[in-house]
Amino acid sequence: MGFFDQFWQLTIDGLMVGSLYAVIALGYTLVYGVLQLINFAHSEVFMLGSFGGLFAARALLPDGGVPGGFQSVYLVAVGLAVGALCGALAAFTLERVAYRPLRRRSAPRLAYLISAIGASLFAVNLAGKEFGRQNVDLPDLFHNDTVFTLFGADVSTQSLVIFAVAIAMLVGLDRLVAGTRLGQGIRAVAQDADTAVLMGVNVERIIIVTFVVGGLLAGAGGFLYAMTFNASYSMGFVPGVKAFTAAVLGGIGNVRGAMLGGLLLGLVESYGGYLFQASYKDVIAFLVLVAILMIRPSGLLGERLGRAA
Amino acid sequence: MTGPNVPGQPAPRSSTSTREGREGPGGPRRVRPSWHPAGLRSPARLRQLGVLVLLGLLAAVVTGPTGNSDHPLRAAWDSIADPRIVLFLVIAVVLWLIVALGGQLRTLAVRWTTPVREPVGAAYGRRGGPIALNLALLAVAIIAPMLFSTAAQQWMVDGVGIYALLALGLNVVVGYAGLLDLGYIAFFAIGAYTTAYFTSQTAMPWHAPFTLNPFFVFPIALLLAALAGVVLGAPTLRLRGDYLAIVTLGFGEIIHLLANNADGVTNGARGAFGVPHLSIHLLGIDYTWGIDPLPYYYLLLAIIVIVMIAFGRLERSRIGRSWAAIREDEIAAEATGVATLRLKLLAFAIGASVSGFAGVLFASKQFFNPQSFSLQASFFIVAVVIFGGMGSRLGVVVGAVVLQGLTFYLRDLVAPADRYIYFGAVIVTMMIFRPQGLVPSRRRRREIELSEAGVGAADALGAAPTGARP
Numbered sequence: 085m086g087f088f089d090q091f092w093q094l095t096i097d098g099l100m101v102g103s104l105y106a107v108i109a110l111g112y113t114l115v116y117g118v119l120q121l122i123n124f125a126h127s128e129v130f131m132l133g134s135f136g137g138l139f140a141a142r143a144l145l146p147d148g149g150v151p152g153g154f155q156s157v158y159l160v161a162v163g164l165a166v167g168a169l170c171g172a173l174a175a176f177t178l179e180r181v182a183y184r185p186l187r188r189r190s191a192p193r194l195a196y197l198i199s200a201i202g203a204s205l206f207a208v209n210l211a212g213k214e215f216g217r218q219n220v221d222l223p224d225l226f227h228n229d230t231v232f233t234l235f236g237a238d239v240s241t242q243s244l245v246i247f248a249v250a251i252a253m254l255v256g257l258d259r260l261v262a263g264t265r266l267g268q269g270i271r272a273v274a275q276d277a278d279t280a281v282l283m284g285v286n287v288e289r290i291i292i293v294t295f296v297v298g299g300l301l302a303g304a305g306g307f308l309y310a311m312t313f314n315a316s317y318s319m320g321f322v323p324g325v326k327a328f329t330a331a332v333l334g335g336i337g338n339v340r341g342a343m344l345g346g347l348l349l350g351l352v353e354s355y356g357g358y359l360f361q362a363s364y365k366d367v368i369a370f371l372v373l374v375a376i377l378m379i380r381p382s383g384l385l386g387e388r389l390g391r392a393a
Numbered sequence: 394m395t396g397p398n399v400p401g402q403p404a405p406r407s408s409t410s411t412r413e414g415r416e417g418p419g420g421p422r423r424v425r426p427s428w429h430p431a432g433l434r435s436p437a438r439l440r441q442l443g444v445l446v447l448l449g450l451l452a453a454v455v456t457g458p459t460g461n462s463d464h465p466l467r468a469a470w471d472s473i474a475d476p477r478i479v480l481f482l483v484i485a486v487v488l489w490l491i492v493a494l495g496g497q498l499r500t501l502a503v504r505w506t507t508p509v510r511e512p513v514g515a516a517y518g519r520r521g522g523p524i525a526l527n528l529a530l531l532a533v534a535i536i537a538p539m540l541f542s543t544a545a546q547q548w549m550v551d552g553v554g555i556y557a558l559l560a561l562g563l564n565v566v567v568g569y570a571g572l573l574d575l576g577y578i579a580f581f582a583i584g585a586y587t588t589a590y591f592t593s594q595t596a597m598p599w600h601a602p603f604t605l606n607p608f609f610v611f612p613i614a615l616l617l618a619a620l621a622g623v624v625l626g627a628p629t630l631r632l633r634g635d636y637l638a639i640v641t642l643g644f645g646e647i648i649h650l651l652a653n654n655a656d657g658v659t660n661g662a663r664g665a666f667g668v669p670h671l672s673i674h675l676l677g678i679d680y681t682w683g684i685d686p687l688p689y690y691y692l693l694l695a696i697i698v699i700v701m702i703a704f705g706r707l708e709r710s711r712i713g714r715s716w717a718a719i720r721e722d723e724i725a726a727e728a729t730g731v732a733t734l735r736l737k738l739l740a741f742a743i744g745a746s747v748s749g750f751a752g753v754l755f756a757s758k759q760f761f762n763p764q765s766f767s768l769q770a771s772f773f774i775v776a777v778v779i780f781g782g783m784g785s786r787l788g789v790v791v792g793a794v795v796l797q798g799l800t801f802y803l804r805d806l807v808a809p810a811d812r813y814i815y816f817g818a819v820i821v822t823m824m825i826f827r828p829q830g831l832v833p834s835r836r837r838r839r840e841i842e843l844s845e846a847g848v849g850a851a852d853a854l855g856a857a858p859t860g861a862r863p
Contacts, residue, residue, distance in 0.1 A: 192850055197854070202821040202824065203817065
């Protein structure tokens with residue numbers, strides 16, 4: 085079958101995965117916007133959230149068969165909520181342990197990166213020890229049927245659920261940043277932290293909230309990811325690098341850029357994986373990252389939330 | 394070279410352990426007099442106790458039984474419900490009492506963390522350091538392995554020696570240039586596969602039409618690794634320094650992926666087998682480094698000593714001083730004519746070439762597979778550099794000895810994969826409490842402390858993040 089026969093199917097798959105990248109990328113972009121710092125341990129927040137949601141949904145899953153109807157909705161909702169909470173808790177702890185002591189001393193930037201790497205190494209391997217080092221599958225929470233066909237491509241319940249939840253979170257976050265007092269605070273700190281302090285913004289609080297919001301999104305995204313693929317202790321790394329690529333692609337620090345970057349990267353990867361070889365999908369994302377850094381380092385939409393350095 | 398302006402008097406070292414001496418240029422630091430027992434019940438002290446107890450619980454979980462995904466929380470619960478927990482809690486409380494009551498210890502701690510406030514020139518230290526100490530360390534390094542078992546000798550080569558060399562190379566990137574390279578092992582892999590390509594017709598499906606003695610591969614691997622470093626670094630270093638970290642991270646993973654999957658080229662996950670040992674056939678000398686670890690050890694030791702001397706000279710050269718200038722104030726360095734981009738790239742390439750060089754040594758021990766080039770190996774080298782002290786040549790070697798020695802010591806107690814839990818914890822702990830490392834470079838320590846006090850910087854990654862409190 086040629087590429088064009090598969091085009092719509094690839095597009096749908098790409099958008100589904102891309103919306104997940106977008107959700108994770110928001111965590112990078114928010115923290116970058118506020119702290120001008122790559123949060124290397126964000127992928128572990130995603131991983132921990134994923135495990136949290138997976139275990140919660142599995143614990144509530146009745147024996148035998150795939151639940152249906154209202155029960156499916158309930159299970160997905162619980163999984164999302166617990167995943168988001170675990171993600172938020174992980175992000176909060178991370179900020180507390182690996183970042184705040186350094187901020188107190190105003191350590192050089194290198195120290196933050198290294199500290200985040202250490203925290204990431206710790207979290208990954210502790211999860212590996214506690215939850216085993218195999219892939220953990222989440223049983224089906226609903227009948228994954230084809231809901232409708234679009235230009236001959238099947239759209240499954242799963243794609244719809246993931247896409248709908250992801251888009252809802254993206255829109256919600258966009259409203260949060262653009263329209264609320266908290267969002268105003270985040271934007272103020274991102275633009276100029278010193279001035280924001282003078283205007284009465286509690287920078288410390290904004291930083292914590294930013295980490296927590298990023299963690300909520302990553303945790304819920306982690307649950308969606310576990311629903312599609314599976315969970316494992318080392319699952320965070322690849323989506324983490326890709327989400328970072330998505331954030332840079334859209335313009336790091338830029339909330340809408342991260343969303344656009346995520347969806348675009350999902351599409352590029354889906355098409356590229358078909359045209360070349362599926363096992364080199366990860367290479368494509370990396371090439372996109374290097375290319376964007378060479379051609380347009382400020383990203384497609386520019387670095388708007390934060391300062392362009 | 395001009396360093397940053399240092400406000401305040403350069404105080405003599407002896408007086409810095411007094412409280413006045415602890416006032417950094419940015420104002421007085423918190424010093425809470427606390428050896429009064431009544432202070433134990435203050436909220437800050439109780440909070441400390443809470444933190445220590447939490448850490449004790451965490452330590453119990455980390456050292457506790459291994460779990461699985463069928464009962465996700467059971468392992469953690471078992472570790473906490475175990476009688477061992479009493480031990481951890483007692484340690485936590487004792488630590489708390491020591492911290493709270495230990496006036497003497499505090500003085501010691503203060504001396505350990507006293508800011509280095511000497512004039513810029515003095516911070517380089519005497520040339521080469523105390524010679525007697527260096528010679529004594531060298532003598533220990535020469536004699537010690539003779540007393541070890543063969544397994545330990547093997548470990549001195551594979552674990553300590555190779556990693557000390559790698560750490561010396563990464564030290565140029567992290568310690569001298571102030572950049573972060575998270576895919577450092579990729580260059581090591583390039584060196585190893587280059588060796589397999591050139592020296593053996595059978596090690597990999599893909600091989601050169603001729604075979605070379607491994608010694609001739611050293612320059613080739615060095616150049617190839619340096620070239621890879623330049624290709625990777627050139628587009629990235631123009632931007633923020635912290636992008637380099639993630640690009641190298643991706644690169645390291647891709648090299649690992651290629652090595653693992655390209656069966657027809659690299660022999661995939663099975664690895665390359667049958668790379669010839671190093672051998673000399675020159676002027677009547679015929680010597681082959683065989684399976685005995687000791688000759689490899691002494692070869693490595695000689696290389697490490699040469700590299701340490703060379704990098705010591707490099708650090709004091711015009712290039713080394715330019716790196717210091719870039720770390721301390723990139724804009725000022727650029728304004729005074731330091732070619733910042735070129736020098737950063739140079740550091741990155743030098744680091745990469747050392748890694749490639751080490752790769753040849755590693756490969757010429759006959760067998761390797763892609764597992765040795767995993768991301769975690771890269772992180773481990775970062776841990777070695779951080780633990781030992783970035784910018785300190787002796788420090789990173791000591792770091793390799795201590796961390797790998799610990800690994801060897803714990804080899805039966807801790808599963809190999811679980812070791813990284815401890816390495817991660819070591820990295821975070823060092824960054825929080827002793828960012829200059831175990832055996833700090835005086836210059837680096839001074840930079841870190843001054844930058845924390847608001848003077849200059851200590852890396853080449855731009856200004857400190859938001860929320861920093863000078």
